[in-house]
């Protein structure tokens with residue numbers, strides 16, 4: 001009889017084909033593809049190999065798609081256009097399911113997977129994109145892979161992996177008003193560091209996580225990669241099942257009952273051991289914002305830009321100095337004194353309906369004084385938002401209402417932040433040049449980003465949200 | 468993939484932590500076909516002020532380090548995006564080995580596929596290596612994968628750990644898909660069991676159906 005096991009160990013054991021040389025050969029339950037998977041399909045073709053299991057691959061274009069229209073011709077960069085056009089060709093050739101550019105089910109792959117019920121508890125799910133960790137919010141083991149491994153999955157439906165270590169991040173207590181799921185994960189990353197989760201799969205636990213909606217858990221799991229972790233996950237519970245029930249690719253009828261019985265066995269057993277434990281008190285959290293070029297450079301919005309003189313090491317001091325120069329910030333400057341040039345609301349981190357509702361609730365209180373764009377995480381999210389009148393709120397407040405795609409999170413479709421410009425963004429990476437060469441990014445929650453649009457500077461949303 | 472056995476080459480110090488894959492290979496270059504090469508993409512925005520205009524201060528633009536085939540970085544090298552183009556850019560740009568305190572996980576997995584050796588050493592060892600490279604620009608480091616040993620510019624030998632599977636794949640330049648397909652029977656048998664255990668995963672109708 002095996003001892004108590006974690007959620008991760010249960011999923012791992014259920015997909016383990018064999019072990020060799022300390023590496024595990026794992027079956028991949030679901031593979032998600034997007035326009036960027038093009039290199040992997042090219043590699044498959046070059047070797048004359050077939051897609052082994054078309055019924056286990058699902059795809060949608062997102063990285064390079066235009067947000068001003070649904071027309072491929074509106075993609076300015078010919079290399080991007082070629083890649084977006086290759087996806088339907090590959091779908092027709094290999095026979096996998098595609099939610100194409102003109103399909104209402106299109107969207108950012110990490111929003112679409114859960115939305116369609118393709119993502120389910122207990123699965124190993126992979127995708128050629130690091131934020132695949134998002135899907136762990138439903139109790140799956142989901143992680144990003146590179147092009148060679150995507151080709152490997154296409155050809156074999158398997159992957160080689162070492163057993164990861166496990167980390168439990170327990171967040172307890174009630175979140176204060178104004179503190180979003182984004183703030184929780186930014187606080188976790190600030191605490192453990194951008195490499196703090198390396199080699200580990202994080203399971204998020206505790207009353208704060210349990211109280212979160214499934215969408216909020218997705219925001220948390222999404223940014224596990226920014227903590228350096230291989231994946232993030234949350235044990236499935238009644239909220240997960242309720243979320244999945246009735247979705248197009250979720251089990252139905254007798255299958256639902258069988259699936260549900262299995263899913264209920266997944267949560268970590270009492271007494272299961274984790275290699276590392278981290279605890280956070282939600283009651284002490286504040287809205288967070290990043291000041292630097294690593295997601296670990298996150299502080300409560302009430303804070304000040306750090307002084308390199310206070311850095312913990314010489315390497316860190318040099319890095320902070322360069323960061324402040326790149327970001328155009330002064331040591332000791334109040335974060336709320338930083339003026340922004342533009343605002344982006346969207347991405348797989350914060351482009352779901354609840355995110356748009358949170359942003360709209362702030363947007364309706366004023367008018368944007370800097371350019372602000374909203375790109376819903378999927379076309380279905382866009383339609384839902386329109387049905388709720390959120391598009392009208394945004395438009396009336398001077399925000400641009402766009403089509404769905406990765407957009408300014410990565411800037412591959414031409415939605416860019418110009419050199420030296422500063423963007424308040426709900427995306428997940430504040431790396432140098434991430435939103436365009438020379439761009440300066442400050443990560444924050446959707447409500448905080450909307451607040452920044454109304455004031456033109458980084459703003460504590462709690463000052464706007466009252467009354 | 469080109470096997471990795473031993474390498475003696477100029478090493479360049481990269482002092483900053485968190486050099487992410489967006490720095491190694493910026494997003495706008497990622498759609499280029501693999502065979503067209505990624506050498507000019509490597510550290511593009513750190514290296515060039517404008518296309519073809521070098522930033523003289525960037526380490527790989529300084530004469531002693533131009534021929535570097537080894538990088539000594541800091542903490543969390545290659546974190547962030549899963550883009551394997553970061554590995555392609557390094558390898559095409561001549562870099563076959565990166566030494567650092569820690570690496571991004573996905574980058575770590577991708578590196579082997581391109582024949583790039585990543586070596587993890589402790590912080591003091593990495594810092595000492597970088598100090599030597601600054602003190603003697605153009606100094607060489609020797610990496611011996613078989614013996615799992617690095618010879619620093621000062622002649623000191625440093626041992627490093629590597630998993631047997633990674634080591635074998637790098638030494639022999641093995642192709643992973645070929646390796647995996649040797650297990651075809653085991654995979655097929657496992658798949659049959661999986662379908663029986665989780666039938667609902669396979670009952671979503673014809674591809675393309677909603």
Ligand code: SF4
Nearest residue numbers: 131347348406409410
């Ligand atoms: S929205 Fe951004 S992080 Fe998410 S998949 Fe697209 S590019 Fe990646």
